[in-house]
């Protein structure tokens with residue numbers, strides 16, 4: 001089936017009522033038929049519902065639909081994008097291990113990897129996404145995962161998947177891509193050879209800025225890379241917290257299963273069924289929306305590029321952009337609604353951000369409503385001056401998340417703010 005059909009139908013089988021819309025199963029727990037059924041569910045001899053911290057029928061539809069769109073074998077929903085990223089890391093790394101992360105990542109990912117997980121004894125080693133060959137020198141026996149974004153936010157770089165995946169596979173290390181900005185409609189990291197992807201569902205998935213959520217997607221046959229791989233001994237040895245279960249022996253998608261059985265069980269950042277229902281509504285129109293976000297963003301990027309007060313415009317759809325070739329190679333159907341541009345200094349950037357009417361001054365992306373952000377005073381405020389430059393966020397940088405309003409109205413609004 002084509003993705004526009006999957007976006008509307010995948011993962012849902014109508015119940016006895018014939019309900020056309022996916023029902024919201026607001027229930028904390030589920031009744032077992034008898035004690036044997038209960039014991040079988042806990043022992044994974046049978047799969048079924050136990051408790052909503054672990055699984056929920058509405059969330060299950062969202063997970064199946066998202067996995068189908070991303071081209072993965074399974075997905076697991078989380079309470080936020082940050083929870084998805086943390087769980088992807090915590091599912092493989094423990095005290096004494098290290099992970100390799102692109103310097104150009106979302107602000108929350110920078111603070112998570114640079115500060116918070118350090119307190120858990122996990123070291124982060126950074127590489128420049130514009131120069132993936134830096135990864136090679138960072139790898140050792142304790143390296144557990146390589147994390148990067150398909151389109152970076154807010155520097156708007158496109159990752160060179162082939163180069164990163166080649167180094168990761170040479171050393172048998174898992175790769176995880178934050179595909180939030182691209183969405184499965186424009187880029188499919190798992191089909192480009194990556195092992196895992198993570199998303200903030202808070203962005204294009206809901207599409208209207210309605211709820212916080214996240215998702216991790218696992219590729220088909222990931223067990224091939226993990227089985228017998230000494231880097232991932234905890235997938236190959238008995239899990240004492242789950243009465244001796246060996247994940248790599250199960251005929252099930254092992255990465256997302258371990259997130260569910262160990263991390264959701266113990267850390268509990270599970271999505272609300274109501275939020276999962278909102279993401280399902282969002283996915284139905286995701287293919288249509290991403291086309292409009294992309295074409296409008298390209299028109300705005302072209303307008304900005306021709307404007308005398310604007311310096312550099314970062315958008316991979318522009319022929320002049322340093323990422324144009326990578327964008328053509330790895331993206332299909334557009335380059336999303338996120339772009340950034342530089343003006344002469346911080347004060348000018350603030351004046352523009354304060355001067356728009358349709359673009360709202362908000363720290364979010366992927367909304368139907370257009371958004372303007374000044375990263376240096378908001379999302380990246382906690383970063384030091386050095387970290388700001390490393391993350392590609394100069395003081396005069398303005399970020400736009402182009403929404404679904406009329407394109408000409410958006411251009412007129414920016415023209416007015418630029419003065």
Ligand SMILES: *Cc1c(COP(=O)(O)O)cnc(C)c1O
Nearest residue numbers: 080081082106153180200202213
């Ligand atoms: C927003 C965002 C996140 C974090 O997601 P939340 O749902 O806000 O926790 C992670 N990565 C990227 C690229 C994002 O834009």
